[in-house]
Amino acid sequence: MLTNGAVKAAAAQTRAYKMSDAGGLYLFVTPAGCKSWRLKYRWQGKEKLLVIGRYPEVSLGEARGRRDEAKEQLRAGADPSTSRDILETFEQLARAWFAHSKNGWSPAHANDVLASLERDVLPAIGARAAGSIEPRELLQVLRDVENRGRAETAKRLRQRLSAIFGFGIAEGLVQIDPAQHLGRAMISVRLPRPQPALTNLDQCRQLLAACDRTSVRAPTKLASKFLALTAVRLDPVRGMRWGEIEDIDGDAPLWRVPAERMKLKKLKKADDRFAHLVPLSAAAVAVLRDAARESGYEGLPPADALVFPGRDRGRPIGEGAIGDLYDRAGFAGRHVPHGWRSSFSTILNEAMAGDPAARADIDRALAHSPKDKVEAAYNRAQLLDRRHALFHRWGVLLAG
Incomplete structure (x- = not known):
């Protein structure tokens, strides 16, 4: 002994x-x-x-x-x-890591992670003892993915493999991370191409005017205009309901976007503290009133009704409806729905170059997280007055 x-x-x-x-x-x-x-x-x-x-x-x-x-x-x-959930094979280790990690992810991301492992990794090395896997074996798995023309997928897969082995090290199940240095032998991933966006104010006005002349359903046109005026992501606009609008008849109308529809980690999506507040300009309020009338109301529709419904009034406009509108309006390849965020940021930063606080105001309006994590934790001031002024200026600029 x-x-x-x-x-x-x-x-x-x-x-x-x-x-x-x-x-x-x-x-x-x-x-x-x-x-x-x-x-x-x-x-x-x-x-x-x-x-x-x-x-x-x-x-x-x-x-x-x-x-x-x-x-x-x-x-x-x-x-x-x-x-005791002690693990022997790589597949057991990978699934234990997935079960441990998935609560912090959105369902869509969790599905993507598991699908990538089941498609590209587990068939090759799932049955192997986790502690016996060599870097060269993992590199071959990743190169098989690269050879399909999926270099970015291979890069993400290497990160997931490293996370799995890191989990195994912490649990005392393996001693090393054979995926740690594989990036040095992988294909360099090209820089992502930015999504097409108009950053010239006259061209933005031309696009809005062209959309008005295009023959499509009114809710799609109104959603496009509201998207341009608020510079939010597409999903919050598609899922927007009337109960999210506050003080529409007052001096400071506001759209409170629920955290669940924001681009956040899963844990934050369930917390109302992370709702995004969007001040509404007079132009944005006018779009909302047109949308209410289009739905058959002189006042506000019921709180749970969609602001921009699809043909089936219980469902939002289609995910590709606004992009198709821009293509039909003659702007294919020049501007996409997400491009309004770049338009908003670029044009306002240029127009307000003399204001030292403008950049921070614009980033806050776009729901960008502060780079300083300490500031993000302690400075929770919404500065809504400044943001109301910012969106009012943007509405005026777009109107010409």
Whole structure:
């Protein structure tokens, strides 16, 4: 049996080796000097391995205690590796990392992550022991993705692989991250091309005028104009409901965009503190009144009704409706719905170049997070008066 002194004195050698204790428990020492406790046992006639944890985080006495717990589970008819969520294969490790991480992601992102692993990684190395996988094997997996012309996908996949092995290291299941340095041998990803956007004020006015002349449904035209006046992302406008509008008849009308429709991490989407406040200019309010009349109301429609409904009034306008409008208006390849954010930022920054606070006001209006994380945590001032003035100026500029 091992002693504390023998475990402490175990030194790295040119090859990995084991130091046996009792009952299948042994200390595994890698050439890098990492030490971990492992238990060899049999389950349903097959030899299996349980990684208990790293030394010195797990002492000799604690390792023996966990060995005894595992033996009790075996006697009770349970597999210790399943009962304690201890993982052997890469697929088990990857799925444990996914289950641990997904609560912080949106459903769409979680689906993308799992799909990429199941499509590109697990068929190749899922059945391998996680601790035995070499960098060269992972590089081949990534190069197979690159060879399909998906260099950006391969880059994201390398990051996910590194996160999986990092999770395994923290859990004491593997000793190294074989994906850590693979980026040096991968294809360099081209800089992303910005989405087409008009940054000349006259051209922005021409686009709005061309949209007015184009034969499409009124809600699509109104949504396009409202998008231009508020410079928000497309999804908040498509899902906008009348109950989100505040003080429309007052001096400071406001649109409170729910956090769930903002581009935020999943945890923030469930917190009303992260709602985005959009001051509404007189031009934006005029669009809303036109939208109400288009829905058959002289006053405001019911709070739960969509502001810009599709043909089925219970559903929003189509995701591609505004982009199609711009194409039909003669601006294909020159401007997209998201481009209004660039138009807003570029034109106002140029028009307000003499105001030292303008850049911060514009970024805040676009719901951009401050680069200074300390400031983001403590400076929660909305500065709505300044932003009302900013959107009023933008409305006037677009109107010409």
